[in-house]
Amino acid sequence: MDRVAELEQRCADAWPALVDEPLGQWRMRAANGFTGRANSALTTGDPGLPVPDALRVVAGFARSHSIGPTAHVVVGSRSEQGVAAAGWRVDVDHPGGAESLVLTGSLRAFASPKAEDVDVSAVPVPGWWELTAQDNPTPAQRHVLGSGAVVGFGSVVREGVVVAAARGAVVCDVLHVARLAVRPEARRSGLARALMGGLASWGLERGAARCALQVAEHNTAALRLYASLGCTEHHRYRYWIPRDVQR
Template identity: 65%
Template structure:
């Protein structure tokens, strides 16, 4: 169960995996109480095709079709050594936050994106302005990549590929061997890039909420 003042779906949902130890309806009720207690929307994070999906639907929960990131996302994984390049990352850049979250950075955003020892923020600038950015975090031997963004005026110039190479090189230096990332299933441009870097689909997930919530 995770709560972070509403910032990102993963950080404000209950992950469903394994046996909850109680009937599914009781587990969902606990998730709903947790969410209401923390002032966030009741949400469960469900792997597509998992054994829990039918029971969650039978309990009156529905896929959140209005989720800002899209109703369905896929997790992709791949070996870092295939696309790692030179390392040019920074621990914190004001322009990075402006690029990925907006000018007003909340405490929840800083906690979700900045907490942990092995976290980096890579960015590229043009005339002093950040035009592309990405976040990387190493957990054991996996580099988790997130918040990849390129300004519309600088797209189709290879900046996303360059950033991915830099953050992959940073991850290799810290013992990571595998990359993991999430992307909306309708973001074909990003999926195409990740596939070119050697990443493949591992699984898909969706967020479910109580019907009528």
Template identity: 55%
Template sequence: MTLESLCADAWPALVDKPLGAWRLRANGGYTGRANSALTLGDPGVPVPSALAAVEAFAEAEGIRPCAHVIIGSAVESAISAAGWRVNLDHPKGAESAVLVSTSPALGAAAEVADEPSDGWFELVVGSPTPAQRHLLTSGPRVGYAHAVRDGRVVGAARGCVVGSVLHVSVVEVAADFRRQGIARTLLAALDEWSRPSARVLQVAVHNEPALGLYAALGYRESHRYRYWVPA
């Protein structure tokens, strides 16, 4: 299993259809990963035909056509040749890094539960839509870390275990409680809960504070991906 396949399994969209080795995903517009075609390997048809299928799928699901593409891959060259462009307008940035670590996150741990605690959703997404609730609560084995100060949830994180690997998909700290070590506490909690062989997460390359935190915790870049859309 590739890292990208593992990440997709840990962040499962409402709709996930195969197109050869590609995966056509839709989740009501919530997150780029869950509303893009994961373009790994051979789609079973020429790339221009595969991209036409991505567009038809997106139209049927009511989302924007989008391809999730590993930077520097042969598929990326083919998608570029077919006339698509990098989506520089993506709200969280067109390019993300996939980071991996085999080092435990040490430190005081927060609580981890099998279901989101009161206040967890509110901090992460506010009042969740059905699509948001599905994405955040689905996966092989999901755990929800939370940190509480004075009765208020001020930190929230989501981890999903696929095989023996921990995928970290949410780390959120209330604005007035940042730079107090809460993110480290949440990550240590997920580590203690899952006892993984390795950890993986995806983060936008412009998110320098997060990249600094993860580097300090032993994460190293595996590769990058970016989103492509029809020109």
């Protein structure tokens, strides 16, 4: 397995869909529409079928789970060539953005074991869901964000209110970080950086050495933060859909 496929698999393991079925080395995922990653076919490796046939299976899987047929495709990969040749197109109207960067970095570069007010717990503190998803999360949200072998719910609480939150999940040597959010009134005060430092220390204690972050290319504020922590672009991926599908 090449290094890009390996990292994509780690990220997929860290973001568990409600349904995750193999198609050769591809993974068909569904989670009632919650996030593109959990509702698309990860197309790294060989599906064991000609790509057009594999995409027909992907479309059938999507229909059976009431989601739109979507392929998660690494930019510049052999799979991308095959998906394009099969007549699919980039989903330029995807709600989360058509293209995302996968960033990696050394946890030791920004770990902060005494990060002020940062707590990483095995269960979400009251208010964590409201900031990262919604106050009354759906079963799909609870599964995707709450499942995994080693999951930590990072938070900063001030005067009884969660003002910053994020999710960390350790898979092998990778700490996958997602859903980082800071309340508008608390932004530009270093909370996101502190939260990342606390999560990095938590991940190091559990065997991780590097972080992985999947960030939409339009999220410039997040990209600036992660660059300042020493994270660099590893690769990119895009969402592809059948040419005749309209959002």
